[in-house]
Amino acid sequence: MLGFLEKISSYSKEAFDAAKYLVEGLSVTFDHMRRRPVTVQYPYEKLIPSERYRGRIHYEFDKCIACEVCVRVCPINLPVVDWVMNKETKKKELRNYSIDFGACIFCGNCVEYCPTNCLSMTEEYELASFDRHSLNYDNVALGRLPTSVTSDPSVRPLRELAYLPEGIMDPHELPANQKRAGNLPSQIIKELQENKLKDESNNNSKNIVQNKLNSNN
Ligand code: SF4
Numbered sequence: 431m432l433g434f435l436e437k438i439s440s441y442s443k444e445a446f447d448a449a450k451y452l453v454e455g456l457s458v459t460f461d462h463m464r465r466r467p468v469t470v471q472y473p474y475e476k477l478i479p480s481e482r483y484r485g486r487i488h489y490e491f492d493k494c495i496a497c498e499v500c501v502r503v504c505p506i507n508l509p510v511v512d513w514v515m516n517k518e519t520k521k522k523e524l525r526n527y528s529i530d531f532g533a534c535i536f537c538g539n540c541v542e543y544c545p546t547n548c549l550s551m552t553e554e555y556e557l558a559s560f561d562r563h564s565l566n567y568d569n570v571a572l573g574r575l576p577t578s579v580t581s582d583p584s585v586r587p588l589r590e591l592a593y594l595p596e597g598i599m600d601p602h603e604l605p606a607n608q609k610r611a612g613n614l615p616s617q618i619i620k621e622l623q624e625n626k627l628k629d630e631s632n633n634n635s636k637n638i639v640q641n642k643l644n645s646n647n
Pocket residue numbers: 493494495496497498499500501511543544545546547548549
């Protein structure tokens with residue numbers, strides 16, 4: 431009798447443990463059902479990079495004055511500025527400019543310090559290549575306009591998961607014209623300019639009233 435009871439007890443314990451492990455496993459499954467999907471069907475779908483994304487550098491040859499500030503501020507002295515001194519005009523003549531994206535760490539220092547703003551960071555991130563030497567971009571390659579995820583007709587652009595409006599769980603559900611969460615930098619600048627104009631007009635009207643009061647006195 432005692433042996434039978436022990437068997438029943440052991441069986442019940444095992445059944446309880448099995449049920450416990452089953453619930454534990456399913457709790458992970460159910461937890462994932464509440465999470466945002468992160469799968470992007472690349473290259474048919476691509477996430478829209480954020481506004482301040484530091485991608486491939488764009489360079490404008492005509493604006494460059496060959497000052498080499500970009501070389502001095504670069505942590506690895508990467509940009510190569512090829513220039514000669516024109517003895518007649520006593521000015522530098524730019525011949526070539528290159529950046530090797532195989533070594534660049536995309537820190538943005540060169541863009542930040544360039545005095546003529548001829549460098550800018552783009553949203554282009556697809557730089558993969560079979561030959562690392564082809565990552566050394568000359569001024570022609572650097573001057574090429576970047577590809578944009580939003581203007582490429584063969585790609586479905588998806589809003590970055592961090593930028594999805596409240597309540598939207600899947601970027602695939604979001605219509606392309608849906609207002610994004612937060613404002614774009616251009617919208618913020620416009621808002622600041624409008625506020626500044628409003629403040630100026632308020633100050634002007636206050637000054638006019640004050641002047642009238644002063645003249646009456
Ligand atoms: S800092 Fe700007 S202007 Fe000066 S060499 Fe570099 S790219 Fe040209």
